[in-house]
Amino acid sequence: GSHRGDWYFPNGTRLPFSTDSPTPAVGESRGDQRVDLRRRTQGTSGIYRCDIPTNEVHDDSDSSVRDTVYVGLYLNGGGDITVTEIKTNLEIMHSCISQLILTCISTGGPATTVTWTRDSTTVTQGTTETVLNDPVTAQYTHTLTVTGTLVGGNYTCTVSNNKPSSNSSSIIVSFPSPTNLMLEQNNETSINASWSPPPQSANITGYRVFWTQCTSSDCINQPVFTSSTVETLTGLMVGQCYSVYVVSVSDLPSNITTRNITLVTNPGSFNIDVASTSHGFSLMINLSNYVENGIYRIMSNVTWLRFLHCNNGLGSSNITDQTYDVNPMNLSITGLVPNSKYNVTVVVGNAVGRKTESVLNETRAAAPSAPPQDIVAVNQTLFTITISWKPVDCAHQNGNIRGYKIKYWERGSGNETKLDGNTTGTSYTLTGLQSSTTYVIQVAAKNDAGVGVFGNLNASTLPFEVSVASTTIGVTLGQVENDVLITWNRTSSQCVDNGKSFKTHHLSNSTMYMIPALEEYTEYNITVCINNSTCAFSIVTTNQDAPSAAPEKIKLKEKSSASITIMWSPVPCDHRNGNITGYVVMFRKLDNGISLKHRRAEEAQWST
Numbered sequence: 001g002s003h004r005g006d007w008y009f010p011n012g013t014r015l016p017f018s019t020d021s022p023t024p025a026v027g028e029s030r031g032d033q034r035v036d037l038r039r040r041t042q043g044t045s046g047i048y049r050c051d052i053p054t055n056e057v058h059d060d061s062d063s064s065v066r067d068t069v070y071v072g073l074y075l076n077g078g079g080d081i082t083v084t085e086i087k088t089n090l091e092i093m094h095s096c097i098s099q100l101i102l103t104c105i106s107t108g109g110p111a112t113t114v115t116w117t118r119d120s121t122t123v124t125q126g127t128t129e130t131v132l133n134d135p136v137t138a139q140y141t142h143t144l145t146v147t148g149t150l151v152g153g154n155y156t157c158t159v160s161n162n163k164p165s166s167n168s169s170s171i172i173v174s175f176p177s178p179t180n181l182m183l184e185q186n187n188e189t190s191i192n193a194s195w196s197p198p199p200q201s202a203n204i205t206g207y208r209v210f211w212t213q214c215t216s217s218d219c220i221n222q223p224v225f226t227s228s229t230v231e232t233l234t235g236l237m238v239g240q241c242y243s244v245y246v247v248s249v250s251d252l253p254s255n256i257t258t259r260n261i262t263l264v265t266n267p268g269s270f271n272i273d274v275a276s277t278s279h280g281f282s283l284m285i286n287l288s289n290y291v292e293n294g295i296y297r298i299m300s301n302v303t304w305l306r307f308l309h310c311n312n313g314l315g316s317s318n319i320t321d322q323t324y325d326v327n328p329m330n331l332s333i334t335g336l337v338p339n340s341k342y343n344v345t346v347v348v349g350n351a352v353g354r355k356t357e358s359v360l361n362e363t364r365a366a367a368p369s370a371p372p373q374d375i376v377a378v379n380q381t382l383f384t385i386t387i388s389w390k391p392v393d394c395a396h397q398n399g400n401i402r403g404y405k406i407k408y409w410e411r412g413s414g415n416e417t418k419l420d421g422n423t424t425g426t427s428y429t430l431t432g433l434q435s436s437t438t439y440v441i442q443v444a445a446k447n448d449a450g451v452g453v454f455g456n457l458n459a460s461t462l463p464f465e466v467s468v469a470s471t472t473i474g475v476t477l478g479q480v481e482n483d484v485l486i487t488w489n490r491t492s493s494q495c496v497d498n499g500k501s502f503k504t505h506h507l508s509n510s511t512m513y514m515i516p517a518l519e520e521y522t523e524y525n526i527t528v529c530i531n532n533s534t535c536a537f538s539i540v541t542t543n544q545d546a547p548s549a550a551p552e553k554i555k556l557k558e559k560s561s562a563s564i565t566i567m568w569s570p571v572p573c574d575h576r577n578g579n580i581t582g583y584v585v586m587f588r589k590l591d592n593g594i595s596l597k598h599r600r601a602e603e604a605q606w607s608t
Contacts (some may be wrong), residue, residue, distance in 0.1 A: 005052040082107050083159050083169040104142040104157030104169065105133075111159045116144045118153040176204060178229075178246045183261040185351030190234045191261060193244050197229060203250040209233075214241035214260055225249070238263050239291045262325075264294035266353040272346060273328075274359055278366035278398070278449070280334040285346060290327035298322045299349035302333060307341040338366035338398035338449070365399030368392045368445045368452025372404065375443050377459035378427070382435040382478040385459045388427035392445045392452065399447035408441040410434070411458065435478025436463035436534070463536045464528045470543050471518045475526060477511040484508065487527040488515055491539065520545040520577035544578030547571045551583065 007015040050069045083106045102116070114130055116123040123144065133139045142157060158168035176198035184192045193209060208223035209231045224231060236242060241262040268289035275282040287296065322331075329348075336342065345358045372389040379386040391401060403424045409416045433439065439461075442454040467474040475486055484507040507513050518524065521544040529535040551568040559565045566585060570576075 005050060008049040008051070083157060083167040100146040100173070102144040102146075102155055102157070102171070102173075104144075104159070105139065106142065106159040106167070107139045111140060111142070111161055113158075113160045114142045115158045117156045117158070118151065120156075123155070176248050176250060178207060178248055178257045181244070181246055181257045181259045183244055183259050185261065185263055186232070188238045188263060188265055188352060189236050190232060191236060191242065191244070191263070192230065192232055193246070194230045195246050195257060198248055204248050206249045207231075208247050208249060209244070211242050211244045214243050214262075223247075236263055238265050239294075241293055262291065262293045262295065264291045264296070264350045264352060265289050267296060267348050267350055267355050269355060270348055270357055272344070272357055272359040274344070274361045276361060276364050278338040278364040280332060280336045280363065281342070281344065281361060283331040283333065283344070283346065284328045285331060285348060286328040287348065292327075293325055294350065296324050296327075296329065296348055296350050298324075298329075298331065299347040299354050302331065302344065302346050304333070304336075304342040304344045306337060307343070336363050337395060338363050339400075339447075365447055365449040367450035368396055368398055368401070368447060370396035371453045371455030372426070372443050372445055373455075375441075375455045375457045377441075377457065379429075380459060380462055382462050382465050382476070383433050384429050384431050385433060385439065385441070385461060386427065386429040387441060387443070387457060387459065389443055389455070390426060396452075397445070397447065398452075399449055401445050401447055403446050404428075405444045405446055405451050405454075406430075406442070407454070408439050411438045411440050433461050435461050436536075437461050463530065463534065464538070466526055466538050466540050468540055468542055470545070471516075471520055473515045473518060473524060473526065473540055473542065475507075475513045475515065475528060477507075477528075477530075480509055480511055481530050482508060483531050484513075485529045485532075486513055486515070487529075488524050490519070491523045491525050518542050519574070520548075521579075547576050547578075547580070549575035 005017060007017070009015070048070070052067045052069075083104060104114070104116075111130065114128065116128065123146070128145075129143045131141045131143070133141050140159075142159065144155075144157075152173050154170055155173050156168055156170040160167075178195040178198055180196040182194050184194075186192055195207075197204060206225055206227040207229070208225055210223040211233060233242075233244065239262070241260055243258055243260050245256045245258045247256045266289060267287050270288060271286045273284040273286070275284075283302075290296075331346070333344065339362070341360065341362045343358055343360050345356065347354055347356045349355070370392050372392055375387060375389040377385055378388045389404075391397070404426075405418070406423070406428055407416055407418050408430055430439070430441070437460060439459055441457045441459055443457070444454040445452045461478070463478065465476045467476070473488070477484065486505045486507060487502065489502045503515075505513060505515070515524075515526075520542055523539060523541045525537060525539050527535060527537040549571050551571055553567075553569040555567045557565040557567065566587075568583075571580060
């Protein structure tokens with residue numbers, strides 16, 4: 001009879017059937033719309049193919065067009081699935097984006113589940129697809145496509161069906177990508193790109209370099225192959241941002257390494273707007289030739305020269321090669337001296353050139369940052385204390401000093417009294433104080449910005465005062481006391497030893513005592529004890545008077561026929577009454593009555 005068609009089994013066995021075949025070997029049912037295949041033996045799961053010619057009568061050699069139908073047969077849960085391999089491929093698409101394509105081949109029946117994992121984690125990035133390659137052998141291709149940033153790891157493909165049956169295969173994928181990609185502008189139309197080889201560089205034969213504009217995903221060029229790690233890109237345009245891509249060429253897929261750069265022109269001139277603070281400046285640098293998104297740098301330290309009335313100095317900031325991609329650039333300088341003029345110099349540059357500009361400005365005043373120097377008490381009486389000081393060090397004045405603020409209070413009382421800037425000099429006398437009392441005194445300088453740092457001094461008023469009139473010493477107390485013991489004696493001198501001539505006097509219900517009958521120009525130690533507890537002393541010297549005795553042991557010695565030498569001993573110590581500053585020598589002839597002649601002698605010897 002005529003050839004009606006063929007059945008193909010999953011293992012490739014062909015079973016033809018015809019119109020006059022009453023009983024097919026494996027069973028056949030013929031009709032206008034259906035051809036059935038029945039097997040009396042154990043069936044095989046898999047894909048069966050039925051080829052039916054379009055004409056009624058054909059022989060085995062006929063090559064007419066046929067209708068083909070595939071039928072999947074699942075017996076006893078389906079056929080055993082075997083995953084034979086995973087293959088990898090990396091494609092660089094025209095959009096300059098990498099695609100990792102993993103292909104997993106399985107046989108034994110169609111899969112109901114295909115799972116991709118990377119290091120035991122399900123891969124969700126990218127797309128998957130399953131395609132029937134050969135229905136006779138039931139071979140399937142399962143494809144995973146990952147786009148964008150590629151991640152290395154242990155990729156595993158697991159295929160399963162309803163038998164249940166599953167099988168998997170794995171592959172280690174690494175991406176020897178270039179590292180340390182650096183872009184440097186040569187001029188207004190070219191860039192130097194450099195990079196380092198990837199750590200896994202044994203199988204790398206070279207690199208492919210391509211670039212796009214930052215706002216586009218389309219490659220500007222076909223990838224350039226180079227065996228070195230440096231490539232020059234030319235024909236570019238000023239003001240454009242470029243993304244440069246580098247990929248390794250080897251037997252392993254490689255991630256793309258990328259970096260952006262904007263081509264700039266010479267920065268040209270720029271303006272510096274300055275806002276002053278007391279300790280620095282805020283600089284706003286406005287470029288005239290700014291290219292948006294370009295990279296500009298402060299090429300070196302921002303330097304300044306300080307003009308100060310006490311000393312000048314050169315300073316610099318810690319701002320070195322800072323990069324900016326905005327205009328204007330905002331820059332801060334801190335740590336400057338208040339109330340000082342500075343000439344600030346800024347250097348701005350880029351890959352094409354550099355420009356230097358300077359500006360003169362002055363920091364604002366600030367309160368003095370140090371106290372006045374050398375605060376001391378220069379005079380103390382019963383009821384006053386006079387203090388003096390030196391101005392604040394110039395570097396800490398921070399402005400023009402307008403005066404001084406003085407505060408004082410009795411130590412331990414906390415009753416602070418303020419004298420607010422009522423002196424512009426460097427000394428002041430505190431009056432109306434209590435005698436024999438210690439005071440805390442503070443002094444601070446003031447300028448237009450405020451009051452500065454206070455310096456401290458402790459000083460006391462006197463418990464008594466002494467006054468000298470010729471050979472009399474007066475002792476005055478600050479207030480009436482019940483029991484006052486006044487003791488005085490001469491101190492050590494060339495004339496009198498210490499400890500001699502001690503004398504005492506008890507004073508009661510009075511504030512003054514005059515010590516009489518003292519020796520001229522003699523130093524005395526005056527001690528005053530009040531109520532047998534508080535004692536204080538003072539050393540004073542009585543006034544000088546003319547010597548009360550003549551030099552002693554005057555001798556004459558003939559020097560020549562016309563001259564003699566006169567020698568003598570000093571006035572006795574107790575009669576000098578002061579420091580002997582010289583001698584007067586008077587002489588005359590005894591036989592003619594001529595008046596005396598005077599000569600001044602500095603020593604106890606004189607010749608004439």
